[in-house]
Amino acid sequence: DTPAKQDVNFGGIKLERSRILTWAQVREMSASGLVEIGAHTDALHYGALANPQGNMEPAAAIRQFNTKTHQYESENTYKARLIADVAKITEKVRRVTGKKPRVWVWPYGETSGTALKIIGNDGYSMAFTLDDGADTLDRLMSNPRMLVTPDPDVPEYASSVINREAGPIMRVVQVDLDSVYDPDPAQTERNLGQLVQRIADMQITTVFLQAFADPTGDGLVKSVYFPNHLLPMRADLFNRAAWQLRTRAHVSVYAWMPVLSFDFGSSLKHVMRWNPTTRQAKIDPGQYRRLSPFDPEARHKIIELYEDLAKSAIFDGILYHDDAVLSDFEDAGPQALAAYRAAGFPGTIAALRGDPVTMQRWTRFKSRYLIAFTNTLTQHVRAIRGPRVKTARNIFAMPILQPKSEAWFAQNLDDFLATYDWTVPMAMPLMEGVPAKQANAWLDHLVDAVAAHPGALKKTVFELQARDWRAPQSGADTGHIDPTLLAGWMKRLQLRGARNFGYYPDDFIQNKPRLKTIRPAISTDWFPFK
Structure with missing residues (x-):
């Protein structure tokens, strides 16, 4: 979009106009059938203020910090900013090439799950980061990408590929x-x-x-x-x-x-330890004070x-x-005991511990329950x-x-x-x-x-x-x-x-x-x- 005789502002760096494609050149490349035109961004290739200390971070990946209000960008504002940018560049490419782009390349290789959802909703089926590693079919919306710069020779390029494959x-x-x-x-x-x-x-x-x-x-x-x-x-x-x-x-x-x-306060349930002597359940002072999963x-x-x-x-x-x-001896709280019963176990710690087979099954249930909860955290x-x-x-x-x-x-x-x-x-x-x-x-x-x-x-x-x-x-x-x-x-x-x-x-x-x-x-x- 930059006029012919004007320098291009590329992420804060001034580049000569001749170093950046014109829309006419994009149209010619697309018409050749040899090149597929993807989208990069309309106007998000820059660093935005990301914290009070002044770090400038990729604008598409962060919630911006406002120095006047000392607040971060709201989730709705962040989404609206990305949606508008994706819509603009998508329409520009479609208007010039006659095709809606299906590939997105993130500025600086940085993205977010929220941003990925936005481009997915706009019809994109493949996106690239700058992560190391090989592309796989199960992560087409988060493909690794290697920058081939500054014009490496064949041995140097081969070494880079081998290192990424080695793990x-x-x-x-x-x-x-x-x-x-x-x-x-x-x-x-x-x-x-x-x-x-x-x-x-x-x-x-x-x-x-x-x-x-x-x-x-x-x-x-x-x-x-x-x-x-x-x-x-x-x-x-x-x-x-x-x-x-x-x-x-x-x-x-x-x-x-x-x-x-x-x-988070005393109203939430905590992990309780059953005492076989008193047959009472209390928080164990010798352990982490944990919320009950x-x-x-x-x-x-x-x-x-x-x-x-x-x-x-x-x-x-x-x-x-x-x-x-x-x-x-844990978790012996009421929520935990109810979960055990719902899973087909006895409803008391004494009964759970009283039979070796039941004890083993109960142990595996708890191990997997904690795994499942961390999986939930990972998904979010x-x-x-x-x-x-x-x-x-x-x-x-x-x-x-x-x-x-x-x-x-x-x-x-x-x-x-x-x-x-x-x-x-x-x-x-x-x-x-x-x-x-x-x-x-x-x-x-x-x-x-x-x-x-x-x-x-x-x-x-x-x-x-x-x-x-x-x-x-x-x-x-x-x-x-x-x-x-x-x-x-x-x-x-x-x-x-x-x-x-x-x-x-x-x-x-x-x-x-x-x-x-x-x-x-x-x-x-x-x-x-x-």
Whole structure:
């Protein structure tokens, strides 16, 4: 649409008019029968203000932030903006070529589930992102795409294709946003800058980024780091941190979120533990304080919170926290007992535990119930953020090493492998009470147990501990594990056949674990990759 002698504004960059096709050239190409004309956008190839800190993000993928009202674009306004743009470019292509386009290519490769639905409703049957990987018939509306620039030679191009076919390698650091946040916004920015630089220097693939606040460390979420309508927002920080990490450190970002441990008020039902001595059911003070997954109102609120997260930021995946557990005495609340009866089980914990066969069936029911609930959360996130969102979930080591202990956790390795893109065992020997001298043997045993499941090592990320939580939390020693020991564990994992691993937590303020020591062991920009 730009006049012949005027420069083209291409996403904020001025280009000579001769570098962009004219409508006459588009008409000629389409008429040749050799080229199919797809749509890119009418006027959404630009970065829009996406948060209070000033990040400019792809306009088609985000709800814009208004500096005057300090509010985000409403869902209706966002949809209307996209619908109008899609209608304009679709009609322009149809008018010039005589054909309604069926292929859409997203500006900057970024999209959302909401945007995909809009173009689907307009008749588009194929859409392209800039994700890595091969196209498959089951994801035609979210096809990966590789930019062939800047004119690579044949060996370079072949190498790029081979690397995408080889399958992903995951090297991950799990990060507490609680450590980034400071009441002083300027200090928060300095902390974030330090984190981003450290992750960039580490040259890894992925960050599991905390989206909730847990300043007291008790695991009960009372506030979060993204705008929502259910919990207080400690700071509008997740969007900013995720974008900086993705674009400056060039890592994938997974939003790390609890499944059940939210404080939405006392009116909702919580997981209850049955005491065989008193024969009473109460909340277990030694466990996460969890909402009951069997309470419809609790499930509804958790889903809504995840939806708010999906609207608030661009991210690559979800890490489901380790709070999604039910012991062999849980859940004993009224909603849970009713669900057991509806599924054909006895209606008391005593009766459920009284027969080994019934106990096993009940255990499997609970494991699958938690799986089903995370699947529901995934569906709601993808409906808003898009089908490209990957899933990962923490699993305790015990259900892997001793499968019968599923009864104590309601976690099953085969369920995880079949459900999530990544299974994330907490490969933390000291946390499990393993003596330090036996840690290597314990890690070997854990990797071997996973490897016994065909193909499992390709979908498993072993998460090591960078802190010994048994150590005193006062004085000079804060429990940080020697980086040489941590790097040794990583090498041990690799020697046993594990390709994907990482650690938690990362103390970027104090450079612990020490970057110089840990980088050669965890980086994908190191031997044997480079």
